[in-house]
Amino acid sequence: xxxxxxxxxxxxxxxxxxxxxxxxxxxxxxxxxxxxxxxxxxxxxxxxxxxxxxxxxxxxxxxxxxxxxxxxxxxxxxxxxxxxxxxxxxxxxxxxxxxxxxxxxxxxxxxxxxxxxxxxxxxxxxxxxxxxxxxxxxxxxxxxxxxxxxxxxxxxxxxxxxxxxxxxxxxxxxxxxxxxxxxxxxxxxxxx
Ligand code: FE
Ligand code: FE
Ligand code: FE2
Numbered sequence: 001x002x003x004x005x006x007x008x009x010x011x012x013x014x015x016x017x018x019x020x021x022x023x024x025x026x027x028x029x030x031x032x033x034x035x036x037x038x039x040x041x042x043x044x045x046x047x048x049x050x051x052x053x054x055x056x057x058x059x060x061x062x063x064x065x066x067x068x069x070x071x072x073x074x075x076x077x078x079x080x081x082x083x084x085x086x087x088x089x090x091x092x093x094x095x096x097x098x099x100x101x102x103x104x105x106x107x108x109x110x111x112x113x114x115x116x117x118x119x120x121x122x123x124x125x126x127x128x129x130x131x132x133x134x135x136x137x138x139x140x141x142x143x144x145x146x147x148x149x150x151x152x153x154x155x156x157x158x159x160x161x162x163x164x165x166x167x168x169x170x171x172x173x174x175x176x177x178x179x180x181x182x183x184x185x186x187x188x189x190x191x192x
């Protein structure tokens with residue numbers, strides 16, 4: 001899956017450990033992102049950017065799906081594992097929250113996850129490589145949705161966001177049948 005967009009940026013900022021350590025680092029990153037997006041959703045709603053608020057809500061929930069997939073692998077090795085509790089940063093202006101969030105998603109899709117996938121493949125851990133791969137694919141779409149919301153912030157549509165409950169993919173608008181990442185059917189998606 002995604003074999004032509006798995007390259008790692010040359011100035012990688014990811015500290016790569018064992019796959020178990022990488023799974024924990026991914027959960028920490030996803031937990032922070034989910035909390036941040038929930039705070040940004042509240043800020044956007046308060047500033048009357050309703051569509052942006054819905055996107056941040058949907059993406060906050062998407063990151064919880066990634067946390068769940070990764071935690072399921074961690075607890076196979078460490079049954080007592082407890083994930084971190086995140087504190088959200090103070091929101092900035094909503095346009096800057098969108099750009100910052102897009103940057104975070106681009107980091108994950110072009111650096112963190114491909115680095116972790118490479119290591120998982122070296123360890124022969126196909127289950128972890130698959131989980132990282134699904135999350136990586138979803139993050140690229142998250143970045144795309146954030147940049148779209150940034151570019152249309154003054155002319156928002158009222159289209160619904162659809163969240164794949166399996167992999168965290170987000171679609172804008174109702175013109176699709178299945179998840180392009182994991183093939184889940186539209187009727188399983190959550191709407192925002
Ligand atoms: Fe994620
Ligand atoms: Fe994401
Ligand atoms: Fe999916």
